[in-house]
Amino acid sequence: MALFNKKTSKSVAKDRLKFVLIHDRANCSPELLEQMRIDILKVISKYMEVDEMGIELTIGAQKSDHSSRQMPTLHANIPIKNMLGPKH
């Protein structure tokens, strides 16, 4: 049966919507996120050596205190390779 071996078009619609809405609500496009990733990397590189390829920057959602709707949140996962020594 199609139901078991194939994703229904309804669940595809739901997944696509959830992704789009997270970015809409945050007013944050994938391009903006990439720009932010580059800027964050610049700042952090002053203090530590990080795994550039391993950086994950995503917009998620979290329950809000003010509204029944979820609030967007920024999640950054930045693997550290080495702390840089104190500057002279």
Place this chain on the structure above:
Amino acid sequence: MSEVIVVTSGKGGVGKTTTSANIGTGLSMLGKKVVMIDADIGLRNLDVVMGLENRIVYNLIDVIEGNCRLKQALIKDKKQNNLFLLPAAQTRDKDAVTPQQMKDLCIALKEEFDYVIIDCPAGIEQGFKNAIAGADKGIVVTTPEVSAVRDADRIIGLLEAHELSNPTLIVNRVRADMVKRGDMMSVEDVVEILAIDLIGAIPDDENIVISTNTGDPIVSNQTIISGKAYLNICNRILGEEVPYLDFSEKGLFSKIKNMMARG
């Protein structure tokens, strides 16, 4: 206590005007004194959906510019004695009104009426801002499609930003057969995504097209399931708890009837 309710959606063509017409008519059937405002300046339609297009003399802009008194511009419904329409101007654009003027108009209408129902234009620009300016409550209409739901989400955010928090949701044009096959998001799916309270769901029903053809809102026909669904919404607006209709029921019933007729 009088209440101003704005019917909005973001995306065009999801059934805002039909919804406004049926909510207005339904509330008047339940004994409330109701006025409907067509806030879609330049693209008026609520008059034809109500079958009142031949009776328009003055419009919303005439009232705002002082060309006539408010009462002169209100058109009485063909059937309901306690239902009135304030039509939009067809030859002007939406910049002819300001949010403050709409607020003042709503305050004046609240003196006379139990409910003021505002049919909002599509989009999120000035026309939308005017339409919501005097509202106490928002109803968001969507269909179970990605584009309509996405725009509904935008509108919910904008309503909350304009202090119209906790709008309620109507899911329009639901096809029980497609939902069953997994090819259409269910009412529950849409509610889960938008995370606001549901106030009603309307099946995709050809009778609604027919009722628009004749200018006679479907809610006045209580033998039809979509007419019942609209009246249920009106009862929920009045604060009653009404169970939700099962749109697949009718199909199942006719199937059994067909089986019996054959057997």
